[in-house]
Amino acid sequence: MSHNLREIIKTISVDCVIFGYERSMLEVLLIRRAVDPARGMWALPGGFVKKGERTSEAAERVLHQTTGVKDAYLEEIGVFDEVDRYPLWRVFTVAHVALISPEHYGLTAGKDTSDVRWFPAHELPHLPFDHSAIVATALEKLRKRVRTQPIGFEIFPERFTLPQLQTLYEVVLGKELDKRNFRKKILSMHFVRKLREFDTNGGRRPAAYYAFDRKQYDRLKDRGFEFGL
Amino acid sequence: MSHNLREIIKTISVDCVIFGYERSMLEVLLIRRAVDPARGMWALPGGFVKKGERTSEAAERVLHQTTGVKDAYLEEIGVFDEVDRYPLWRVFTVAHVALISPEHYGLTAGKDTSDVRWFPAHELPHLPFDHSAIVATALEKLRKRVRTQPIGFEIFPERFTLPQLQTLYEVVLGKELDKRNFRKKILSMHFVRKLREFDTNGGRRPAAYYAFDRKQYDRLKDRGFEFGL
């Protein structure tokens, strides 16, 4: 083992596809690369793994450094390791997906906002290396996950309306859902509870706010239930 | 890039959990380690990745070397990288699951059979490193997979009986299934067709042999359907 556990391992990196949900859109957080290769391009946040660190820890570190968020949903998607994916030397990268609530996220916390930005997941700029493939895989993973366990907790602020939640599902799944069936389904799971507050924005009937019931939510997640939509 | 693409990368290895189905049991292929560390112990087949190779290719190579099988179902399960998982130096391993049909498998092809053996998946010997955790994760993966797409094609010989297929599912899922419901389900998918041959072994009514219909099977797999059992 190395003496210096903070030294980096140049062969192994992590990259994070960080999803957030804002303005009724699924968005991905990109950073502007400050160093070569691909300096100046928008790319996935990532970095090399350190000697005393696991890849999952490296991914948490990257997430924390770019967003200030800890303890978010963060999951490995897979290894990306085409031989020439990185131009300078051989790098194996372990890709991760994260879901965070932009509200929890202090984007400008100590950072110049000009080098970290949300982009709509379906209108990303051209990305360097194999980052486009990584994003595509992350989206796929998200689509599968959405079908086997509820999302929302990780990606939403404290309170939200059911139409907002529905829009999230529609964006992720890429298809429209029936309002009534969606509500029926969500409410039957009992992991959200209605608040006595209302979203009074706009010329329309106010939408009731809901909040997640953490206990129920965790219980359901552990059981690993089906979520057919 | 290195000049010698066949040189190994000592930081990254692959390990394969190779499942087979025989004697009505789900089995795992282990090899007896010929070198230190853990020389003489039964362990997962694996090896270091080479410089000109992807991890998926390394896994295919390992599978081919130990079984003679190419083009089997082989999928990444994840990275296992506890800092001290390997006693000599830091090694990140990318674990894979494979399903093969023991019939296709020339176990003794050029190999001394004493150092490669099937073990019942639920009665494995004590394994070195983190290999037990890898097997546990592989089994979990298999359980999930079994629910979203049919297995059998990869793991079964050319022809098989429905009771055999049912037993496979029971072993993987760890619960008994109703004969009638199972047959109804399988037959309704039309990816198996009945042959005019029968398994006449034993003092019982002969079981009809079936074979997979590759086209239908692939079509279903692509659609990614639900397989509730």
Place this chain on the structure above:
DNA sequence: CCAAAAGTGTTGAGAGTACACCCATGG
């Protein structure tokens, strides 16, 4: 009073589940 989105129930079809008896063979 108009536009815009929130909210609300019912019905029919299909899938899953539970369940018991007869059949073909080898010994």
Place this chain on the structure above:
DNA sequence: CCATGGGTGTACTCTCAACACTTTTGG
């Protein structure tokens, strides 16, 4: 003729999918 496992059908329940109108607000 007996033991062993193979093979078959039906009824009930529950979940999913389709579908239209009323409500509340801001402008």
